[in-house]
Amino acid sequence: MKERLTGIIKKNQQLVDGIFEMTLSVDTISNEATVGQFVNLYSIRKDLLLPRPISICEIDKENGQIKLVYAVVGKGTADFSQMQEGDSIQMMGPFGNGFTISEDTKEHVVVGGGIGVPPLLELVKRLKGDISVYLGFRCDPILVKEFRMYTDKVYVATEDGSNGVKGNVIDLLHKHPPKATMIYSCGPKPMLKAVADWSKEKKIEAQLSMEERMACGIGACLVCTCKSKKDDDWDYKRVCKDGPVFWRDEVMWDE
Amino acid sequence: MKERLTGIIKKNQQLVDGIFEMTLSVDTISNEATVGQFVNLYSIRKDLLLPRPISICEIDKENGQIKLVYAVVGKGTADFSQMQEGDSIQMMGPFGNGFTISEDTKEHVVVGGGIGVPPLLELVKRLKGDISVYLGFRCDPILVKEFRMYTDKVYVATEDGSNGVKGNVIDLLHKHPPKATMIYSCGPKPMLKAVADWSKEKKIEAQLSMEERMACGIGACLVCTCKSKKDDDWDYKRVCKDGPVFWRDEVMWDE
Amino acid sequence: MNRPDLKVNIAGVELKNPVMTASGTFGSGLEYGEYIDLNQLGAVVTKGVASVPWKGNSGVRVAETYGGMLNSVGLQNPGIEEFIKKDIPFLRKYDTKIVVNIAGKTLEEYCSVVERLYDEDVDLLELNISCPNVKEGGVCFGTDTEMVSYVVKEVKKRAKQPLIVKLTPNVTDIAAIAKAAEAAGADAISLINTLLGMAIDIYRRKPVLGNIVGGLSGPAIKPVALRMVYQVANAVKVPIIGMGGIISGEDAVEFLLAGATGIAVGTANFVNPRATMDVLEGVEEYLVKYNEDKVIDIIGTLNI
Amino acid sequence: MNRPDLKVNIAGVELKNPVMTASGTFGSGLEYGEYIDLNQLGAVVTKGVASVPWKGNSGVRVAETYGGMLNSVGLQNPGIEEFIKKDIPFLRKYDTKIVVNIAGKTLEEYCSVVERLYDEDVDLLELNISCPNVKEGGVCFGTDTEMVSYVVKEVKKRAKQPLIVKLTPNVTDIAAIAKAAEAAGADAISLINTLLGMAIDIYRRKPVLGNIVGGLSGPAIKPVALRMVYQVANAVKVPIIGMGGIISGEDAVEFLLAGATGIAVGTANFVNPRATMDVLEGVEEYLVKYNEDKVIDIIGTLNI
Numbered sequence A, B: 001m002k003e004r005l006t007g008i009i010k011k012n013q014q015l016v017d018g019i020f021e022m023t024l025s026v027d028t029i030s031n032e033a034t035v036g037q038f039v040n041l042y043s044i045r046k047d048l049l050l051p052r053p054i055s056i057c058e059i060d061k062e063n064g065q066i067k068l069v070y071a072v073v074g075k076g077t078a079d080f081s082q083m084q085e086g087d088s089i090q091m092m093g094p095f096g097n098g099f100t101i102s103e104d105t106k107e108h109v110v111v112g113g114g115i116g117v118p119p120l121l122e123l124v125k126r127l128k129g130d131i132s133v134y135l136g137f138r139c140d141p142i143l144v145k146e147f148r149m150y151t152d153k154v155y156v157a158t159e160d161g162s163n164g165v166k167g168n169v170i171d172l173l174h175k176h177p178p179k180a181t182m183i184y185s186c187g188p189k190p191m192l193k194a195v196a197d198w199s200k201e202k203k204i205e206a207q208l209s210m211e212e213r214m215a216c217g218i219g220a221c222l223v224c225t226c227k228s229k230k231d232d233d234w235d236y237k238r239v240c241k242d243g244p245v246f247w248r249d250e251v252m253w254d255e
Numbered sequence C, D: 001m002n003r004p005d006l007k008v009n010i011a012g013v014e015l016k017n018p019v020m021t022a023s024g025t026f027g028s029g030l031e032y033g034e035y036i037d038l039n040q041l042g043a044v045v046t047k048g049v050a051s052v053p054w055k056g057n058s059g060v061r062v063a064e065t066y067g068g069m070l071n072s073v074g075l076q077n078p079g080i081e082e083f084i085k086k087d088i089p090f091l092r093k094y095d096t097k098i099v100v101n102i103a104g105k106t107l108e109e110y111c112s113v114v115e116r117l118y119d120e121d122v123d124l125l126e127l128n129i130s131c132p133n134v135k136e137g138g139v140c141f142g143t144d145t146e147m148v149s150y151v152v153k154e155v156k157k158r159a160k161q162p163l164i165v166k167l168t169p170n171v172t173d174i175a176a177i178a179k180a181a182e183a184a185g186a187d188a189i190s191l192i193n194t195l196l197g198m199a200i201d202i203y204r205r206k207p208v209l210g211n212i213v214g215g216l217s218g219p220a221i222k223p224v225a226l227r228m229v230y231q232v233a234n235a236v237k238v239p240i241i242g243m244g245g246i247i248s249g250e251d252a253v254e255f256l257l258a259g260a261t262g263i264a265v266g267t268a269n270f271v272n273p274r275a276t277m278d279v280l281e282g283v284e285e286y287l288v289k290y291n292e293d294k295v296i297d298i299i300g301t302l303n304i
């Protein structure tokens, strides 16, 4: 039987302003997890009942650890940022379907925006062949050095131009057109939509990691919708269970 | 202006099964407090909003400390019992009126039951003259040694007879009839009622420290009632502000 | 000491224990079946099902609130045919009772689900009358004694399985609604559904939920739920299934003492996937501690 | 940047800011005056006062619940004469508005308090219609549009000061009740009073409260309060005073955006005696952050 787990915090430190990296010792998860999945973290605050979904950034099976990178945006993540090495945290996972990696695909394009960048790191580690990485940030980039360990083609854009190209990932894609047979993307919805449009135009398949507010995290409550094509009609799929990664052609953007 | 205070825990240890002693560094309170007053402790658990009233057991003005003795009976007190030296705790106080000590009174009788015993310790320290102390417990006595430091006449009863006389404080009072011009008492309601009756019969004045569930703790919300005589009629007085110590002859027991 | 007897009887159906799942919080058990043994449950109450598939509400469907949550799923469901094909066979593999929660926007929709279930192997029906009545301008069926009476009467006529009527708490006089349901033929009453609530995102100056308002559930609402169960227990004779904010065995015992024969666990599942089991164990411990041989001996035994 | 203008106008009375105290949680300010500067408050709303002294309910009067509390004080108060003698002169020393909350068990009692206040120096009256109407078998005045209409009309006739009508949330259709109050002459509407709830002591098998049921308040009820304020803001034109679970400036801003002109802080005072000041500062910070010059510019500006 699966159960709620206790993760032990091995490291919890700020990467850039408002963004933290947390390494957790929790071998049930590191053993099972695949790339693009997420975990649910519970706050110790009794006023906050629902878990916070956070993508797995790196999986270290050997040491039974996972790494998460999270932005402090509200009460839950603020609390996580205060936790110390040795503290324990209640969690569940790994959840979701993750990215599909095919041995046949040789030319990979990875596009990440903001806090959507971290889950792409484990992906890039596992891809084989030609990999181009496009990362967009508001100002402070994260994990760029880590991505560079796996490919030379890491392009960075910032909205304020403080780092890399001034602009967004689409500008980057135009500037450095990739060789590509598959796109993997994670980031804010408007960016995913733009990546979807771009990839469609270029006739390249794309996998998009979507985000939605959740309650159960395991597919039972139906609060986490992704509007998806279904035959001639459409349907709300569950981001937590049917996603978070969807094929571009399933996703409908008219909402 | 008064405010919510932060107490620093200096010591927090179990005295007997389920009863803890906590020493707090909080000089605003140690400076102001008088005997028989209480403090309000807040839980860090966000599901528990209301403060827990706990009587002050000892006041150490010199070191800016107070001592509390509390029984673990529910969620709030269970949490307090888990706190460690160095932890801080939110609190307010000192609250309530305390016991009236008159220089003219020379013969004091102090009657405590169970978790009503602790606040009487600071009282005994301050009384001058002849002091007789009657303490009743369900099984494990607390603070007896401490009381003995201030008077030889400390009588103990336990319901199960495991310590001292088998029985209650009224049995003790019959067994060791005191010289008395004033009675001070704190304990469960049935005991206080018995002490009231006994003292009335003996025509001795009595001050009784009452207990009631509270919300504000400062006299504003009117949830903490003590049914009290008022001219020909009666009224609900506030335990937190008009009490917790009431004169025997005010208190009405018919509820 | 022997383990206490936890069996309860709801409208002629014997449950091995009073612990049920709250509709819409547990799917049909598939997902939580990975965390708990479904055979341990008194009953699984399925997600509300309608005569045809419903897409549910658009936009954000959940907002966290202090000690609770708002949802505006809007009764998304695959429709009764899909339900019968998939969910009933799945659940029948387990030794637990099946309660089918029924949604509808018109009387006809309710009736057609009930009729469709006539020959199906399910144990109890739960009629969710918190749905908006589209013919009456979207007023909730469950807020008016006459509407309740009418709907329950018609549905009852067509139902083979015993009928639980699930009440909405967003009413002035819950006892009156319960009495109307009982008089119209309800075999049991369950309550409470969610309280209507709202949350605002002050940074975007928009409601958090796409649907503007949603249903409040979780421990925050327990005092209201318990009060209503108590009031209804004093108003009707049929068995009551109590729910609203139950997260522990102690909570469940409060509902049993107040007069509930069954209790359901909802939002707590999202916080702890083993919540139903924790509740069950807590109830059992309570009975053991107070030397009660049977759970039915404590139902409605509040000393006033 | 200049400090934003926090002034709001409620029924012709200008408050220096929208932050008020919720009746019954703040006495008449004497006790909290030791913790905060009462001059900083938009208004002090006093504990409900009746024509004669009321003793209130017997037994335990408070129960803690998840993120909230139940109270069954039962409107204990010293009566209007004592109130006029003590509380008004005390409050008049401060530069804040005085709102007198009025309790009654019959129409006559309400009226006699209002008449007695005719020549007194108070700024606003707040009619608490959550009281049981003893002549109508104890049904709460505020649960029926006709009763509301009748009571408000009669009270309004006799009132010199503008009349706020305070609504109970224990109703099916809060907008209808608010409309009835407005049509009957209410100059402002305040809401919500407490939700009726219950807690049970499972060890003693008794209700925790001597009165069995009590009023639920605190952050647990905020979503319900906010939904009702939003609904009422869309139903009436008179200003609204919102309350129910406000503990922070953010909470208060939610109510302002939903359409409240004033907001009141209740249970939060018990958790933090400076709660009103924290709320005030939080509202101000929000306005500064979003470059709003005036609080009135954000009232009711929710984007739907």
Ligand SMILES: Cc1cc2nc3c(=O)[nH]c(=O)nc-3n(C[C@H](O)[C@H](O)[C@H](O)COP(=O)(O)OP(=O)(O)OC[C@H]3O[C@@H](n4cnc5c(N)ncnc54)[C@H](O)[C@@H]3O)c2cc1C
Pocket (backbone or CB within 6 Å): A038, A050, A051, A052, A053, A054, A055, A056, A069, A070, A071, A072, A073, A074, A075, A076, A077, A078, A115, A118, A119, A210, A211, A212, A213, A214, A244, C063, C064
């Ligand atoms: C599949 C998935 C993967 C994610 N991975 C990451 C990640 O790797 N790093 C990271 O920083 N963030 C990630 N997020 C977003 C993250 O879950 C939210 O930022 C976080 O829940 C905010 O919690 P809070 O208490 O700080 O914010 P609050 O605003 O106080 O939260 C209130 C409620 O809204 C929910 N919520 C708020 N923002 C979001 C959001 N953007 N997405 C989903 N729920 C939200 C919270 O979970 C909570 O229930 C992911 C979200 C999803 C759905």
Ligand SMILES: Cc1cc2nc3c(=O)[nH]c(=O)nc-3n(C[C@H](O)[C@H](O)[C@H](O)COP(=O)(O)OP(=O)(O)OC[C@H]3O[C@@H](n4cnc5c(N)ncnc54)[C@H](O)[C@@H]3O)c2cc1C
Pocket (backbone or CB within 6 Å): B038, B050, B051, B052, B053, B054, B055, B056, B069, B070, B071, B072, B073, B074, B075, B076, B077, B078, B115, B118, B119, B210, B211, B212, B213, B214, B244, D063, D064
């Ligand atoms: C003036 C005064 C002085 C007190 N002094 C002491 C003391 O020195 N040592 C000690 O151990 N206890 C003392 N008590 C009792 C103590 O306040 C309660 O035991 C404590 O509040 C229980 O909290 P809990 O969360 O553990 O219990 P829970 O039962 O979980 O508490 C639930 C709610 O009920 C209230 N409550 C429960 N029991 C009592 C009670 N007996 N009295 C008042 N409120 C209660 C709690 O404050 C809380 O609001 C005193 C009470 C009063 C009124």
Ligand SMILES: Cc1cc2nc3c(=O)[nH]c(=O)nc-3n(C[C@H](O)[C@H](O)[C@H](O)COP(=O)(O)O)c2cc1C
Pocket (backbone or CB within 6 Å): A221, A223, C022, C023, C024, C025, C047, C048, C049, C071, C073, C075, C101, C128, C166, C192, C193, C194, C215, C216, C217, C218, C219, C221, C243, C244, C245, C246, C264, C265, C266, C267, C268
């Ligand atoms: C996400 C969600 C979906 C729900 N869906 C339904 C439903 O389909 N039918 C129904 O009768 N009640 C539904 N409910 C209400 C619950 O069954 C239950 O009555 C309510 O949540 C109170 O219980 P709780 O506080 O334990 O969650 C839903 C509740 C939630 C939180």
Ligand SMILES: Cc1cc2nc3c(=O)[nH]c(=O)nc-3n(C[C@H](O)[C@H](O)[C@H](O)COP(=O)(O)O)c2cc1C
Pocket (backbone or CB within 6 Å): B221, B223, D022, D023, D024, D025, D047, D048, D049, D071, D073, D075, D101, D128, D166, D192, D193, D194, D216, D217, D218, D219, D221, D243, D244, D245, D246, D264, D265, D266, D267, D268
């Ligand atoms: C202890 C207590 C006493 C109250 N007394 C009154 C009262 O006398 N008159 C009234 O109109 N409301 C009374 N209320 C209701 C509050 O004014 C307020 O409407 C309610 O508590 C919701 O706000 P909150 O959640 O901020 O407390 C009382 C509330 C509490 C908690």
Ligand code: FES
Pocket (backbone or CB within 6 Å): A213, A214, A215, A216, A217, A218, A219, A220, A221, A222, A223, A224, A238, A239, A240, A241
């Ligand atoms: S969060 Fe419950 S179905 Fe996705």
Ligand code: FES
Pocket (backbone or CB within 6 Å): B213, B214, B215, B216, B217, B218, B219, B220, B221, B222, B223, B224, B238, B239, B240, B241
């Ligand atoms: S606790 Fe509020 S008046 Fe005593």
